[in-house]
Amino acid sequence: MTLRVNDLKVYYQTLRGDVHALDGVTFDLADGEIMGLAGESGCGKSTLGKSLIRLDSRMRHVGGTIELDDKDVPIADDDAMVPLRYNEISLIPQYAMSALNPTRKIGKMINELLRARGVRPADVTDELHRRLELVGLEPKVLNMFPIELSGGMKQRVVMVISTLLNPSLLIADEVTSALDVSTQRSVAESMVEFRDRGYIKSMIFVTHDISLVYQMADTIMVMYAGHVAEKASASTIINEPKHPYTQMLIGALPEVGSTSTAQGGRLEGIPGTPPGLLNPPTGCRFKDRCPMAFSKCSEQPPLVEIEPGHWAACWKTG
Amino acid sequence: MWRYIGRKLFIYLLTFIVAVTINWMIPRFMPGDPVRNMLSRAAINDPEAMASMTAYYEDLFGLDEPLYQQYLNFWVSLFQGDLGISVMRYPEPVTDVIMGSVPYTLGLLLPAILLSWIVGNRFGAFAARSKALDNTVLPVGYVLTATPYMWIALLLSYTLGIVAGIFPTAGGFSYSLRPEFSWVFIYDLISHWFLPFLSMFLVALGGWAIGMRNMIIYELEADYSNYLQALGAPRRLIRRYAFRNAMLPQITGLAVQLGTIIAGSLLTEVVFNYPGLGTLILDSLENRDFFLLQGILLFVVIGVLIANFIIDIIYVLVDPRTRVQMTGGSS
Numbered sequence: 001m002t003l004r005v006n007d008l009k010v011y012y013q014t015l016r017g018d019v020h021a022l023d024g025v026t027f028d029l030a031d032g033e034i035m036g037l038a039g040e041s042g043c044g045k046s047t048l049g050k051s052l053i054r055l056d057s058r059m060r061h062v063g064g065t066i067e068l069d070d071k072d073v074p075i076a077d078d079d080a081m082v083p084l085r086y087n088e089i090s091l092i093p094q095y096a097m098s099a100l101n102p103t104r105k106i107g108k109m110i111n112e113l114l115r116a117r118g119v120r121p122a123d124v125t126d127e128l129h130r131r132l133e134l135v136g137l138e139p140k141v142l143n144m145f146p147i148e149l150s151g152g153m154k155q156r157v158v159m160v161i162s163t164l165l166n167p168s169l170l171i172a173d174e175v176t177s178a179l180d181v182s183t184q185r186s187v188a189e190s191m192v193e194f195r196d197r198g199y200i201k202s203m204i205f206v207t208h209d210i211s212l213v214y215q216m217a218d219t220i221m222v223m224y225a226g227h228v229a230e231k232a233s234a235s236t237i238i239n240e241p242k243h244p245y246t247q248m249l250i251g252a253l254p255e256v257g258s259t260s261t262a263q264g265g266r267l268e269g270i271p272g273t274p275p276g277l278l279n280p281p282t283g284c285r286f287k288d289r290c291p292m293a294f295s296k297c298s299e300q301p302p303l304v305e306i307e308p309g310h311w312a313a314c315w316k317t318g
Numbered sequence: 319m320w321r322y323i324g325r326k327l328f329i330y331l332l333t334f335i336v337a338v339t340i341n342w343m344i345p346r347f348m349p350g351d352p353v354r355n356m357l358s359r360a361a362i363n364d365p366e367a368m369a370s371m372t373a374y375y376e377d378l379f380g381l382d383e384p385l386y387q388q389y390l391n392f393w394v395s396l397f398q399g400d401l402g403i404s405v406m407r408y409p410e411p412v413t414d415v416i417m418g419s420v421p422y423t424l425g426l427l428l429p430a431i432l433l434s435w436i437v438g439n440r441f442g443a444f445a446a447r448s449k450a451l452d453n454t455v456l457p458v459g460y461v462l463t464a465t466p467y468m469w470i471a472l473l474l475s476y477t478l479g480i481v482a483g484i485f486p487t488a489g490g491f492s493y494s495l496r497p498e499f500s501w502v503f504i505y506d507l508i509s510h511w512f513l514p515f516l517s518m519f520l521v522a523l524g525g526w527a528i529g530m531r532n533m534i535i536y537e538l539e540a541d542y543s544n545y546l547q548a549l550g551a552p553r554r555l556i557r558r559y560a561f562r563n564a565m566l567p568q569i570t571g572l573a574v575q576l577g578t579i580i581a582g583s584l585l586t587e588v589v590f591n592y593p594g595l596g597t598l599i600l601d602s603l604e605n606r607d608f609f610l611l612q613g614i615l616l617f618v619v620i621g622v623l624i625a626n627f628i629i630d631i632i633y634v635l636v637d638p639r640t641r642v643q644m645t646g647g648s649s
Contacts, residue, residue: 020388086550087550091545091548091549093544095547099541099545100542102542102563102638102639103548103559103562103639104559112557113551116552116555138435145638147639160543
């Protein structure tokens with residue numbers, strides 16, 4: 001078992017009170033697993049990704065534990081996290097386009113970063129070149145400034161930098177959002193390739209693009225309003241979702257090859273909006289939008305394993 | 319790169335021509351007649367003698383010719399390095415009068431600008447580090463940068479000069495001494511130099527420190543800083559990157575501020591009666607000395623243009639992005 005997150009609670013501190021962005025998130029991530037993390041904006045998926053590597057100044061760890069390779073991950077202690085960062089847990093940020101220092105040549109920046117992390121740059125030069133080649137970049141990009149690269153190239157450079165020390169866990173936060181469809185695909189494929197070659201052990205791929213994650217991920221976890229709604233293998237989530245939210249989310253996706261008029265209907269959205277997380281409602285957080293809601297939904301449904309490897313948090317499925 | 323410099327040079331040349339023209343116009347369209355002013359000092363009562371002397375001087379200064387001719391003559395003599403003859407210190411050439419003052423102004427300006435820029439940047443970056451320091455440095459910086467040059471000059475000359483009596487408050491050196499290369503004279507020169515320098519240094523310092531502090535905080539919040547932090551890079555590395563990147567707008571700021579600083583130095587000189595260009599401007603204005611005033615302003619304009627040009631070049635050397643754009647990067 002690579003990663004085990006147990007009842008993780010991370011709140012944002014604001015002037016009006018705590019925003020319960022992660023309110024008891026529990027899941028496991030196996031060795032070699034690529035998990036797609038999907039959900040609407042504001043459901044806590046990016047917060048979960050960030051929490052695993054570095055809490056920013058507004059985020060507060062309220063409760064819950066994280067274990068990586070059977071070792072505790074002290075996310076509340078910024079200094080204690082430093083040895084883990086990059087070596088064990090790494091990140092491809094949402095803003096990969098601007099993640100490189102604009103006034104340093106890329107190669108020089110990498111060397112300075114490596115030296116600061118106690119790695120001799122010469123030891124990994126060959127590996128660096130090999131991996132750049134793998135994502136289709138020439139070693140001469142190391143001698144360039146970020147401004148000289150296209151967005152997709154920068155994205156791939158960041159991908160190579162982030163995985164250079166073979167981290168156990170890689171968090172890819174919305175890495176494909178800013179790319180066009182063909183580049184998205186090549187980025188997604190390189191990620192799988194990196195996993196297959198053992199550069200990274202497992203990966204959490206945060207996205208709102210379910211169709212993309214279906215192609216590359218082994219499992220998909222759907223989050224709703226700071227809670228885990230459902231986690232299962234990618235095909236199960238797409239083909240046999242159990243949680244009403246997941247069902248409606250999948251139902252809102254256009255199907256490949258079919259036109260909506262041929263089916264005689266328009267795409268269905270999910271009526272309503274997610275609840276605010278400043279003072280979240282009690283019970284199931286989806287109940288106000290859920291067509292199947294009944295009296296029991298005023299209690300919070302636990303996340304239970306309804307069949308091996310398939311977890312859902314709904315009174316109707318359990 | 320060379321095309322860029324060529325284009326810049328062309329723009330500077332245009333600016334120069336416009337500045338010189340305006341410079342030539344201002345004193346001529348100002349009220350007051352310099353020749354009459356000069357002659358009135360001689361207190362001549364005979365109108366005939368007065369008329370012939372007026373004619374003589376107008377011929378001498380070239381004021382009897384039509385305006386366009388005066389303008390052309392001005393450009394011709396400018397290229398011959400001849401800025402005319404000072405009315406105020408007749409018959410000394412304007413160039414000589416100015417050259418006597420330029421060293422004082424430069425000696426005041428260069429250290430004040432460079433030191434305040436360097437120290438201010440360091441200080442601002444340092445202040446961005448801790449909350450306690452930030453809360454004390456920032457208000458002081460705001461007060462300093464909002465202080466008018468002459469006011470802080472007055473304040474300093476009163477406290478350190480008159481009340482404490484540590485520094486002399488007027489002149490470039492004591493009247494009892496003669497310019498020579500001796501320790502006594504150099505010490506005297508420095509003690510006269512110190513207060514004007516300090517007042518300019520302090521005002522400029524506040525602005526740079528505030529600017530740098532804001533820029534550093536901005537850079538530390540930038541995406542690349544966050545990324546490096548997520549990868550566990552030490553604060554030292556991130557700070558170094560932030561400092562360097564925050565310097566770039568500060569260099570531009572220096573170019574923009576240059577004119578203001580020079581204007582400030584002229585005022586400061588007047589307060590301390592320091593024998594630089596500022597005091598000379600005041601004197602030449604009082605005496606309606608066209609040629610001298612024109613010459614000084616010309617010097618100031620050339621100085622600002624040269625300094626701006628140097629900063630332009632430095633910016634290109636320091637910021638790889640402008641360099642890449644000029645050489646035509648791959649994308």
